[in-house]
Amino acid sequence: MGTGAMSDNTHLPQRSIYDRRYAAGQYDRRSAIRVLSAEREALAEAVDRALESNPDARTVNLFDFGYGTGRVTNELTRSYPLNPSAAGKSLRIVAYDVSSVGLRKAQEALCDAGFAPDGILTWQQEHTEGYIAGSVRREEAGLAVSVVFVHGCEDQAPEAMRELAFKASGGEPYLVTTSWYSGLGHIPGQSLRREYFRQLGALTSPSGEMVLSVSSTGDLIEIQPEWERKRAEGDVGGFPVEAPGDVVYLTELGQPNFYHVFGTDLNDHMEAITAPGQYWWVRGIRYPDPEFESEEAEQGNYGMVRKANESKRGRRWTASDFREFHTVGAFRSPVNPGR
Numbered sequence: 001m002g003t004g005a006m007s008d009n010t011h012l013p014q015r016s017i018y019d020r021r022y023a024a025g026q027y028d029r030r031s032a033i034r035v036l037s038a039e040r041e042a043l044a045e046a047v048d049r050a051l052e053s054n055p056d057a058r059t060v061n062l063f064d065f066g067y068g069t070g071r072v073t074n075e076l077t078r079s080y081p082l083n084p085s086a087a088g089k090s091l092r093i094v095a096y097d098v099s100s101v102g103l104r105k106a107q108e109a110l111c112d113a114g115f116a117p118d119g120i121l122t123w124q125q126e127h128t129e130g131y132i133a134g135s136v137r138r139e140e141a142g143l144a145v146s147v148v149f150v151h152g153c154e155d156q157a158p159e160a161m162r163e164l165a166f167k168a169s170g171g172e173p174y175l176v177t178t179s180w181y182s183g184l185g186h187i188p189g190q191s192l193r194r195e196y197f198r199q200l201g202a203l204t205s206p207s208g209e210m211v212l213s214v215s216s217t218g219d220l221i222e223i224q225p226e227w228e229r230k231r232a233e234g235d236v237g238g239f240p241v242e243a244p245g246d247v248v249y250l251t252e253l254g255q256p257n258f259y260h261v262f263g264t265d266l267n268d269h270m271e272a273i274t275a276p277g278q279y280w281w282v283r284g285i286r287y288p289d290p291e292f293e294s295e296e297a298e299q300g301n302y303g304m305v306r307k308a309n310e311s312k313r314g315r316r317w318t319a320s321d322f323r324e325f326h327t328v329g330a331f332r333s334p335v336n337p338g339r
Contacts, residue, residue, distance in 0.1 A: 011238055011240070012256070014098050014186050015098040015099060015153070017251065018101070019102075022099055026252045027252065028068075030291050031292050032291075032292055032293050033294075034071060035071065035075055036302070036327075037299065037302040038284070038329075039072050039180065039213065039285060040072070040075065042283070043075075043076060043178065044079070046176055047209075048085060050175040050176050050209045051083070052085065052335075057089055058089060059090045059091070060090070060092070060175050061172050061173065061176075062091065062093045062094065062177070062178065063094045063096065063169075063174045063176070063200075064093060064095050064179065064180070065161075065179040066096070066181075067095035067097045067102070068106070069105045069106045069109065070147075074110065076091070077113070077115075077145050077147065080143070080145060089143070090143055090144040091146070092147075092148065093145075093146070093147045093148070094150060094165055094174075095147055095148065095149050096152050096161065096164070097150075097183075098151070100124075100133070103149045103151060106149075107121065107136060110136050110147060116137060117135075117137075118135045118137040118146060119134055119135070121133055121134030121136075124151070128155065129156060129160070130150060130151060130156055130161065131150070131151055132148065132149070132167060133149040133150070135147060135148040135149065150165070150168050152164065158199040159199065162199045162202060162203050173205035174204050175204075175205055175208040176204075176210075177204040178210075178211045179200070179213060181327060182215065182259075185214055185261065185262070186258065186259060188240035188246075188258055188260075189242060190242070197212075197272065200273075202273075206275065206278065208334075209333050212329065212330045212331075213330075214261075214266065214327070215260075215326065216262055216263070216266075216284075216326060217261050217262070217323045218287075218323050218324055218325045220261055221288070221323075223247050227248065231243075231246065239256070240258055241258070247259055247261065263322040264319050266322070267316060270330045273332065279332070280331060280332045281331050283309050283328065283329050283331065284309050284329075285305065286305065286325065286327040287301045287305055305325075308325075313338075
């Protein structure tokens with residue numbers, strides 16, 4: 001993420017910001033390593049737990065909030081048919097994002113990889129309500145894998161997201177719900193973020209898995225003090241900065257962009273959406289190194305992450321734990337992580 005002085009105080013919609021970022025192409029090329037080892041591991045483990053907990057499921061429905069171009073989730077379309085536990089269970093990924101440019105790029109990449117449109121895909125870039133654009137599908141090893149694209153609208157209430165999610169799955173529950181890195185951080189306001197967590201929890205089956213990856217307070221540390229001071233002084237320039245962890249950074253295109261980095265408030269969000277018989281925990285995903293220029297650099301970071309996670313296993317994270325990481329994952333599962 002770029003930083004520096006604000007070029008103006010315009011609070012741009014996330015749809016506009018990310019349409020431009022995805023169109024320019026720099027955002028998806030900021031690192032030589034597209035998917036982090038910890039992200040790949042977290043998703044694979046969640047899918048395995050979901051398959052184990054739901055042996056009679058005919059379809060594994062996965063909802064990805066803030067899907068973008070499918071950076072993490074699209075890998076699953078290739079690996080899923082090779083999973084022995086997936087025998088007889090099709091996979092349906094519902095890809096939700098406010099950027100139609102990102103979704104269309106994902107669609108094109110999937111079609112290049114052998115997927116085909118399952119009917120007509122219709123894109124309405126400026127539509128003021130969320131809608132289902134269409135889907136692509138591929139069969140491999142006797143299993144059907146489909147991706148349904150949902151173009152959301154941030155001006156609508158979170159309930160609209162949940163309604164679209166269920167429409168896209170034909171009313172079936174989600175056995176896996178994910179969000180990778182930035183989707184939840186761009187939601188302004190504590191109460192609205194709380195409601196999005198609640199809605200994501202509600203659309204996930206009680207026997208399903210949640211993996212919500214977000215920026216932690218070890219990210220953007222150079223601008224957090226500035227925005228904390230601005231917030232205390234009431235001088236936030238029209239941006240929705242209202243809570244600790246709220247900042248505004250400059251994108252690689254010079255766009256001022258609201259963002260929230262999570263600390264112990266993530267504990268509160270997860271606790272609120274976890275029912276009896278379910279478990280939640282936090283795990284580090286990435287240490288605050290620069291963007292990776294090689295596989296060796298990413299593996300070194302991953303090694304530090306794994307070591308730090310072991311030292312925190314089985315306890316509630318503190319503010320200092322969150323400051324140690326650039327990115328963390330919050331998990332909810334019917335399976336006890338300490339089993």
